[in-house]
Amino acid sequence: MPTTNQTNTVHTPELENNFTKLSKINVNKHTEKKGRFTYLSWTFAVSEAMKADPLAVWVFRDPMVFADKTMMVHCDVTMFGKSIYMFLPVMNNSNKAIANPNAFDVNSAMMRCLVKGIAAHGLGLYIYAGEDLPEEEKPQAQIQQNMQPQANIRQQQGQQQKPIEQRYQDALKAIASASKPGTLDRAIDTFGSTKYAESIQRACDARADQMGWSAPPPNHSQNQNQLHN
Structure with a gap:
């Protein structure tokens, strides 16, 4: 009886890109304004990070003090087995580095640095790029914008200058x-x-x-x- 060589092909599921998954989350309802700038709440960022990866950890390095008495804080955020290092100056609400920061200033900078590290893993990164929506929601928003009648556009252009x-x-x-x-x-x-x-x-x-x-x-x-x- 003839024999036939059979090859069994095992299909493994494609690994999900965790960065892509986190970058799709709309965080706009969890931001806060300080001066002219928008920041993501550190409580929300930590909550979402732990939901996405219960094994997520972060470590703050010793701050770096410069000759002008300004300070830089540092944080390593590990998620999904990957560690990303981030740093941030201790700044005021105008995003200017401040000299001789107090404990509150340093604590605020550390938490902002933590959020920045989590953002590097995908969550709320679009905010740092100056965008209003994550990439996943932009096409629909663009469609709605393009639905505005051309007559309205011409009317707006003809309005008296403010x-x-x-x-x-x-x-x-x-x-x-x-x-x-x-x-x-x-x-x-x-x-x-x-x-x-x-x-x-x-x-x-x-x-x-x-x-x-x-x-x-x-x-x-x-x-x-x-x-x-």
């Missing part, structure tokens, strides 16, 4: 949530010849510093186009 004081306040909001350096450039160009030029420049410098961009240059144009984020 008073400069209102445009200044709108510009500050746009700068604080800017996700692209071009937003800062347009703000500086728009208000470069006005009494708001200096405060707009400071706001742009602060946002550029927060996002790790090169500081926007001083006004280089008298373009008065209305700012759009």
